Amino acid sequence: MNIRLILTIIISKIAVKFCRLIRRGGTSLPGGIALTIYPDVLKEISKTFKIIAVTGTNGKTTTTRVIGQILKENGIGYITNKSGANLLNGITTSFIEAVDLKGRSFIPTALLEIDEAAFNKVMEHSEPYITIVTNFFRDQLDRYGEVYTTLNSVLSGIRKTPGSILILNADDSLCASLGRESSNRAVYYGFSSTAWSNTENTVNSDAMFCLYCKTRYNYENHIYGHLGGFICPQCGYRRPESTITCLEVTELTSSYTRIKLDINGTTADAKINLPGIYNIYNCLAGAACGAVLRLPCDNILRALSTFECGFGRMEAIITEGKSIKVILVKNPTGFNQVLDYILTEDKKMQIAFLINDRAADGRDISWLWDVDFEKLEKIYDKIITAYVSGIRGPDMAVRLKYAGFNPEKIKIMNNYSQLIDNGLAGTPEGSTFYILPTYTAMLDIRDMLKKNFKLKEFWE
Secondary structure (H helix, E strand, C coil): CCHHHHHHHHHHHHHHHHHHHCCCCCCCHHHHHHHHHCCCHHHHHHCCCEEEEEECCCCHHHHHHHHHHHHHHCCCCCEECCCCCCCHHHHHHHHHHHCCCCCCCCCCEEEEECCCCCHHHHCCCCCCCEEEECCCCCCCHHHHCCHHHHHHHHHHHHHCCCCCEEEEECCCHHHHHHHHHCCCCEEEEEECCCCCCCCCCCCCCCCCECCCCCCECEEEEEEECCEEEEECCCCCCECCCCCEEEEEEEEECCCCEEEEEEECCEEEEEEECCCCHHHHHHHHHHHHHHHHCCCCHHHHHHHHHHCCCCCCEEEEEEECCEEEEEECCCCHHHHHHHHHHHCCCCCCEEEEEECCCCCCCCCCCHHHHHCCHHHHHHHHHHEEEEEEECCCHHHHHHHHHHCCCCHHHEEECCCHHHHHHHHHHCCCCCCEEEEEECHHHHHHHHHHHHHHHCCCCCCC
């Protein structure tokens, strides 16, 4: 009997209950306590689980939700870090909550969202059965460093887990390289060359040049950012063939998407319960996970049409015939995709930008100047008011002014309660009040929304 393990679990479980009692979440601190008392606790209690790990820059939370729904449709129980606590401490807490005092669990599957900067460290404590990498984009450079730093860190973690099956984004030259640089079995997902092509001349500054010979890539088709049918004309490095493939985007609306999907040679029509091209990638990753687990195609398709978004990821609140929609923004590529989605809105709207620069957001907010706010000119007449708030709200106001917004249309409002009241009051019935926060601003505004509209706690 491992007395040290039992004592560690008892103390950590008490810490979870105490944190919840004082409404503090308790999603990370108990795990930190456990690792301090017993550094091998995660290695010990995770070894009996079949682990599915999701990492990458954008789309981790939504992809995890999709996979969770696929598991649910197939009657597979699982534990997960639903709160979004995706660093080592948070992941340890999730396992602590799932096991009994002897470190045992009757739920054999663990579905984990893992921060891309923490992935390498977490892999020292566990080996996933499946590792899904969504993509790599520049994100909070002062936290993560350049995109190649993140790529190499994830590759280092993958090399520690040679038995893990990789599910990789074929359209991302950086992500696809993980299959080439490791000995792991790799499965790829992506768009066919005829499924979708972005006609906008968007800036590709994350992976413009070949990872191997530094020659500029050519593209058969372009989805967004550096994603698409890349090929190096010098060394021949190119997009690998995908076995989970979007063959055609048949319908794009402001609330859902329809695609024609190929799963290992079986073609099917799929409805995706979220809008936006970027969410198609998240669903392809989820479908690939279902295919690797050899789950029935019908159940995978049903899951794509019924899964719920994570908190702050297009989370919608309906009140008095109006809608509040909260969408997290954290880097230029992700922000541009959110703006592309908002461009599909055909009604008058209110919009709020909540920008913080706390440690979890990244202290450097210069990335706001890489976001293409100028494209909002296309729907300028539909935007009633552009609210700006958060610690760096005034900086956001300046950015909107340079993007062509009339200063009279921009309102700085630091009180979130007033922001919600004014935003809703000015939103016509049947229309939407969009709130676009950075991470810590999302936690703050969601806390306010939770009180006003009785939402679930973020860890529930």
